[in-house]
Amino acid sequence: MVDNEQALTAAEAPRARTPVRWYILVFLAPATLIYTVFAIYPIVESLRLSLFQPETGERVFVGLANYARLIGEPYWAEQFWNAFKNNVLLFLMHMLIQNPIALALAAMLSVPTLKGAATYRTIFFLPTLLSVVVVGFIWQLILSPLWGITPAFMNFLGVGSFFKPWLGLESSALVTVTLISIWQYVGIPMMLFYAALLNVPEETIEAARIDGLSGWAIFWKVKLPLILPTLGLVGILTYIGNFTASFDLIYSIQGGLAGPDGSTEVMGTFLFRTFFGFQSQLGDIYMGATVASVLFFIILVGVGTYLFGVQRRLQRYN
Amino acid sequence: MLVKERLSSAGMHAVLLAYTALALFPLALIIINSLKSKRAIFGSPLALPTGESFSAEGYASVLTNSDFPLYFGNSLVVTGVSLALILLFGAMAAHALSEYRFPGDAFIGIYLIVGIMVPIRLGTVALLELIVDMGLANTLTALILVYTAQGLPIAIFIFTEFLRSVSREIKDSARIDGLSEYRIFLEVVVPLVRPVIATVAVFSMIPIWNDLWFPLILSPGEETRTVTLGVQQFIGQYTVNWGAVLAALSVAIVPVIVKYMVFSKQLIRGITAGAVKG
Numbered sequence: 001m002v003d004n005e006q007a008l009t010a011a012e013a014p015r016a017r018t019p020v021r022w023y024i025l026v027f028l029a030p031a032t033l034i035y036t037v038f039a040i041y042p043i044v045e046s047l048r049l050s051l052f053q054p055e056t057g058e059r060v061f062v063g064l065a066n067y068a069r070l071i072g073e074p075y076w077a078e079q080f081w082n083a084f085k086n087n088v089l090l091f092l093m094h095m096l097i098q099n100p101i102a103l104a105l106a107a108m109l110s111v112p113t114l115k116g117a118a119t120y121r122t123i124f125f126l127p128t129l130l131s132v133v134v135v136g137f138i139w140q141l142i143l144s145p146l147w148g149i150t151p152a153f154m155n156f157l158g159v160g161s162f163f164k165p166w167l168g169l170e171s172s173a174l175v176t177v178t179l180i181s182i183w184q185y186v187g188i189p190m191m192l193f194y195a196a197l198l199n200v201p202e203e204t205i206e207a208a209r210i211d212g213l214s215g216w217a218i219f220w221k222v223k224l225p226l227i228l229p230t231l232g233l234v235g236i237l238t239y240i241g242n243f244t245a246s247f248d249l250i251y252s253i254q255g256g257l258a259g260p261d262g263s264t265e266v267m268g269t270f271l272f273r274t275f276f277g278f279q280s281q282l283g284d285i286y287m288g289a290t291v292a293s294v295l296f297f298i299i300l301v302g303v304g305t306y307l308f309g310v311q312r313r314l315q316r317y318n
Numbered sequence: 319m320l321v322k323e324r325l326s327s328a329g330m331h332a333v334l335l336a337y338t339a340l341a342l343f344p345l346a347l348i349i350i351n352s353l354k355s356k357r358a359i360f361g362s363p364l365a366l367p368t369g370e371s372f373s374a375e376g377y378a379s380v381l382t383n384s385d386f387p388l389y390f391g392n393s394l395v396v397t398g399v400s401l402a403l404i405l406l407f408g409a410m411a412a413h414a415l416s417e418y419r420f421p422g423d424a425f426i427g428i429y430l431i432v433g434i435m436v437p438i439r440l441g442t443v444a445l446l447e448l449i450v451d452m453g454l455a456n457t458l459t460a461l462i463l464v465y466t467a468q469g470l471p472i473a474i475f476i477f478t479e480f481l482r483s484v485s486r487e488i489k490d491s492a493r494i495d496g497l498s499e500y501r502i503f504l505e506v507v508v509p510l511v512r513p514v515i516a517t518v519a520v521f522s523m524i525p526i527w528n529d530l531w532f533p534l535i536l537s538p539g540e541e542t543r544t545v546t547l548g549v550q551q552f553i554g555q556y557t558v559n560w561g562a563v564l565a566a567l568s569v570a571i572v573p574v575i576v577k578y579m580v581f582s583k584q585l586i587r588g589i590t591a592g593a594v595k596g
Contacts, residue, residue: 023498024414024418024420028411028415030407031407031470034463035430037448038438038463038464039470040429040433042443042444042448043438043441043444044444045444045447046440105337108330111330113327114331120334120337122578122582123338123342124337124338125582126342129574129578130570130571130574131527131570131574132546133553134549137567138345138348141564142344149347149364183341183344240435245437247530248529248530251530252530268439271442276535285443289443289444296440299436300436303435
């Protein structure tokens with residue numbers, strides 16, 4: 001800091017000639033440095049590592065051989081495609097269940113005559129703030145056949161015979177985990193939709209009403225087209241979250257093996273085991289870097305589609 | 319018409335109340351049962367604790383048998399220091415980007431916010447190597463540096479958007495008064511950005527406090543565990559002791575609920591304002 005201070009006065013003396021504005025560097029340096037070293041460098045270095053393999057203690061460049069193994073060798077390919085398929089399903093379920101619920105809640109909350117909107121809004125957002133570990137365990141307890149809360153509740157409703165240990169069954173585990181994730185995170189898209197709906201100009205709605213449109217028609221024909229950019233934003237956020245952050249919930253509820261029998265495996269749990277090792281499986285830095293790189297390209301495709309496809313079309317639409 | 323409107327309003331309240339129950343019921347269930355004896359937890363899980371079934375045993379075993387205070391301290395240090403660095407460095411960079419024109423400014427502006435779209439987790443493999451090489455494995459410093467790097471892009475984005483909308487006049491008049499650029503930042507810009515600090519803080523804080531991935535990989539050691547990792551490990555060990563597990567969960571939930579009730583107005587205003595901008 002002191003050095004820079006001196007440099008500044010030295011630089012400012014011959015003001016007539018182009019002075020070196022050191023203060024710009026001072027303002028930018030800390031953020032740029034930390035961000036480059038701990039965010040950008042590791043991502044680039046991981047991409048690079050995916051092109052190497054260890055041989056007799058040294059790193060040897062192997063080109064795309066690791067990628068070929070990932071989709072070619074049955075041991076890797078089976079896990080990879082399973083994780084990828086589950087991740088796509090997870091994303092689609094969030095898009096088809098979470099985001100419509102969020103939109104419906106936001107639409108109701110944004111009705112100007114509704115009483116208590118602020119209270120509802122506050123409560124619906126609460127689960128979002130809790131740690132995934134806590135949320136995962138709460139639902140594990142509630143759905144556990146041991147405690148018996150859910151069977152008792154279902155008996156009360158007269159549908160007790162339908163109870164199953166959903167988290168433990170291969171056929172229902174992924175759907176159940178998805179519903180838990182939706183329970184926790186529905187508040188985020190809800191808030192984004194809500195903010196966008198509040199932003200729809202009152203005159204536009206009034207004009208539609210004068211034209212004789214009903215409440216439903218106003219929502220579908222006037223408000224929804226106006227908040228399309230937010231739909232796009234929610235879409236890409238859901239996409240990124242599902243492919244990277246879903247690890248936390250699944251690891252908390254189903255463990256590192258993403259059981260039962262890999263039925264809740266996602267790219268995150270696959271990456272974790274590949275890179276870090278789990279139980280008897282040894283960690284593999286290079287294959288881990290390869291899985292991370294594939295994930296990087298998946299995200300890139302999503303963000304690219306959003307920026308160049310969805311957003312541009314939306315802008316033209318507007 | 320009026321009857322129809324009243325009906326639709328009643329219908330909406332019915333749906334919203336049902337969702338309220340769905341959102342709150344699981345939390346209430348955990349907190350209520352954490353205050354009961356083991357027999358009552360299983361015998362009548364839906365009942366409130368009475369004089370007979372009341373028991374704080376679970377809390378006692380959480381607070382005596384474990385290192386929760388330590389984990390709590392770790393989480394506070396990591397979240398607090400990361401947040402302070404994100405706010406300071408983020409505001410400094412945003413100030414430079416919004417105030418000065420210099421060669422490469424557009425590139426640096428984009429470079430610094432790319433991280434919003436590309437999660438830092440994708441670099442975990444190389445990040446762990448780097449942290450080990452630097453001798454920072456199993457330290458809180460490692461987490462602080464990583465979370466600062468992770469939080470900077472969104473902070474810089476929000477601060478820059480905000481500062482661009484602020485009039486230049488105040489800064490220019492300070493300049494005429496002969497203030498150095500550093501003093502302009504400290505005495506003019508910092509007070510100016512105060513309204514968006516809450517927004518940035520919330521956006522940065524929640525993911526740091528709740529993160530499981532980096533504590534698990536970078537600092538899983540007994541001494542450096544965060545609350546999130548600590549709860550995860552604790553629950554894994556004590557699945558038989560239901561009272562303790564429920565108490566541990568409540569210990570993790572209640573502070574968040576209390577904090578949320580205090581700050582919810584600012585937080586929601588921040589989110590909606592941020593969303594409108596984006």
